[in-house]
Amino acid sequence: MTASHRLPPEFLQTMAEAIRLLGNGQRLQILEHLDMHGESKVSDIVTALGAQQGAISQHLNKMRAAGLLSSRRHHREVYYAVAAEGAVTILNCLRRKYEEDRRRQ
Amino acid sequence: MTASHRLPPEFLQTMAEAIRLLGNGQRLQILEHLDMHGESKVSDIVTALGAQQGAISQHLNKMRAAGLLSSRRHHREVYYAVAAEGAVTILNCLRRKYEEDRRRQ
DNA sequence: TTGTAATATTAAACCATCATGATATATTGA
DNA sequence: TCAATATATCATGATGGTTTAATATTACAA
Numbered sequence: 550m551t552a553s554h555r556l557p558p559e560f561l562q563t564m565a566e567a568i569r570l571l572g573n574g575q576r577l578q579i580l581e582h583l584d585m586h587g588e589s590k591v592s593d594i595v596t597a598l599g600a601q602q603g604a605i606s607q608h609l610n611k612m613r614a615a616g617l618l619s620s621r622r623h624h625r626e627v628y629y630a631v632a633a634e635g636a637v638t639i640l641n642c643l644r645r646k647y648e649e650d651r652r653r654q
Numbered sequence: 655m656t657a658s659h660r661l662p663p664e665f666l667q668t669m670a671e672a673i674r675l676l677g678n679g680q681r682l683q684i685l686e687h688l689d690m691h692g693e694s695k696v697s698d699i700v701t702a703l704g705a706q707q708g709a710i711s712q713h714l715n716k717m718r719a720a721g722l723l724s725s726r727r728h729h730r731e732v733y734y735a736v737a738a739e740g741a742v743t744i745l746n747c748l749r750r751k752y753e754e755d756r757r758r759q
Numbered sequence: 760t761t762g763t764a765a766t767a768t769t770a771a772a773c774c775a776t777c778a779t780g781a782t783a784t785a786t787t788g789a
Numbered sequence: 790t791c792a793a794t795a796t797a798t799c800a801t802g803a804t805g806g807t808t809t810a811a812t813a814t815t816a817c818a819a
Contacts, residue, residue: 561682565678576670606767647661674776678776
């Protein structure tokens with residue numbers, strides 16, 4: 550029981566929609582790739598994840614629309630990068646959990 | 655770019671499913687209620703949220719199955735409580751964000 | 760221009776999730 | 790046992806997300 554005052558349902562509803570964005574395996578993989586390799590072009594992400602180009606493009610678009618990523622075009626390629634530090638925070642939580650799980654087993 | 659080594663796609667998939675659980679307004683409200691009021695019986699949560707009994711019961715069931723909540727029966731009532739500190743961590747992030755947003759506007 | 764590579768968009772099929780209303784189960788007291 | 794209360798489960802329909810294949814757009818080079 551951590552106290553603090555009540556958060557409005559509408560706020561929680563909005564936050565729920567943002568959280569749902571990260572509740573997808575491929576999007577987490579994209580986030581991890583960008584965090585590990587830094588700014589990357591779409592084709593590199595597609596190759597690294599072995600996924601379908603159209604699907605990745607849609608994920609990137611959603612994540613950018615939500616402010617998680619930024620993008621810029623250079624010649625023919627479009628480069629994406631992590632724009633919200635909060636996303637990396639969550640990723641680091643997952644890394645810690647992974648290490649803990651590994652130690653336990 | 656924060657380094658660390660690569661997380662397996664299957665792990666990220668599992669994590670995504672857990673994260674999705676919190677991507678729901680009513681479930682965030684339940685979490686907040688339990689965090690603020692401590693262990694509570696179902697009927698109190700239903701009343702506090704002004705929601706439908708069946709819906710709340712299903713949310714509680716999912717959250718318990720995922721290890722986010724624990725439950726115990728006492729007489730006719732079933733009491734639920736937060737079982738995973740990680741869930742409260744996320745809730746506290748939302749609280750900080752809410753306060754920041756308030757200050758900005 | 761024309762062709763080509765990189766990315767984005769679209770439409771359709773499929774699948775998962777959510778809210779709802781109705782019903783079932785469990786516990787207790789009379 | 791019967792009735793009453795608390796909670797859980799089920800079936801359903803509506804809605805939205807995901808994947809796929811196909812097509813469109815953009816930028817550049819020949």
